[in-house]
Amino acid sequence: MTIVRAAITQATWTGDKESMIVKHEGFVRDAAAQGVQVLCFQELFYGPYFGITQDAKYYDYAESVPGPTVERFQALAAENSMVIVLPVYEEEQPGVLYNTAAVLDADGSYLGKYRKHHIPNLPQFWEKFYFRPGNLGYPVFDTAVGKVGVYICYDRHFPEGWRELGLNGAQIVFNPSATKPGLSNRLWELEQPAAAAANQYFIGANNRIGTESDEFGDEAVTFYGSSYFVDPRGNYVGAVASTDTEELVVRDLDLDVLREVRNAWQFYRDRRPDSYTATVAP
Numbered sequence: 001m002t003i004v005r006a007a008i009t010q011a012t013w014t015g016d017k018e019s020m021i022v023k024h025e026g027f028v029r030d031a032a033a034q035g036v037q038v039l040c041f042q043e044l045f046y047g048p049y050f051g052i053t054q055d056a057k058y059y060d061y062a063e064s065v066p067g068p069t070v071e072r073f074q075a076l077a078a079e080n081s082m083v084i085v086l087p088v089y090e091e092e093q094p095g096v097l098y099n100t101a102a103v104l105d106a107d108g109s110y111l112g113k114y115r116k117h118h119i120p121n122l123p124q125f126w127e128k129f130y131f132r133p134g135n136l137g138y139p140v141f142d143t144a145v146g147k148v149g150v151y152i153c154y155d156r157h158f159p160e161g162w163r164e165l166g167l168n169g170a171q172i173v174f175n176p177s178a179t180k181p182g183l184s185n186r187l188w189e190l191e192q193p194a195a196a197a198a199n200q201y202f203i204g205a206n207n208r209i210g211t212e213s214d215e216f217g218d219e220a221v222t223f224y225g226s227s228y229f230v231d232p233r234g235n236y237v238g239a240v241a242s243t244d245t246e247e248l249v250v251r252d253l254d255l256d257v258l259r260e261v262r263n264a265w266q267f268y269r270d271r272r273p274d275s276y277t278a279t280v281a282p
Helices: 019-031 056-062 070-079 154-156 159-167 183-197 213-219 256-264
Strands: 004-009 038-040 083-093 096-104 112-117 140-143 146-150 172-177 204-209 209-211 222-224 228-230 249-256
Touching: 004 019, 004 172, 004 204, 019 038, 019 070, 019 249, 038 172, 070 096, 070 204, 083 146, 096 146, 096 154, 112 140, 154 172, 154 183, 159 183, 159 213, 183 204, 183 228, 228 249
Parallel strands: 004 038, 038 083, 146 172, 172 204
Antiparallel strands: 004 249, 083 096, 096 112, 140 146, 204 228, 209 222
């Protein structure tokens, strides 16, 4: 049996970048005390969810990847022998910005990054003002706990990327998010379990919590948490997290289940990419 102890966070906005980083450094230490081997933070973890509005002042949250925040957590990853998935706002160069997740191995090494592909542009999710679409494909990182992929928030509505991650060998995929009430409540319940079952890997899906009214006033929305892990059969691993409480969600994932499920349901053998002409048509 190959057990990986994994964790995801759901947290409130504190009001400034440094205190958010300090809070998440605390999450790493709490996770280490519980024997966690891999940890993923929520989308854009050190800032507010600034997609609520269109304001160039939030460009100042962007930094290079790797860069100062990544390096800070590389030291923590090494100190605690923990793989860390770090969703940040990336500046490749002035005016070239991405919604990115850096992946750090348990020895502190920087393995690479994923850039969010699918960028929404609708009320309270004005992300095209802030981000270019990702251009690094669907990488899977060979970490100390196994093969890890990342798919960020709005990406989850697009099944093609989930499949790309599976074809690239992912065993665990993290979906860090910032999701508000509405249609998304039902999709939050459906999409990750369905993707896990269809692609036969584990998914950790986390959403921030709270109402960032001090930052955005009447425009602020209430993020509803409900973070969870799901297994390759589409079943929850443990309970779904609360809708309004800051949590470190820790679960044990039995990676041997992947082989059991794939031996029973040969989706990768029986798929027909030669026939899916409309799927990849522009």
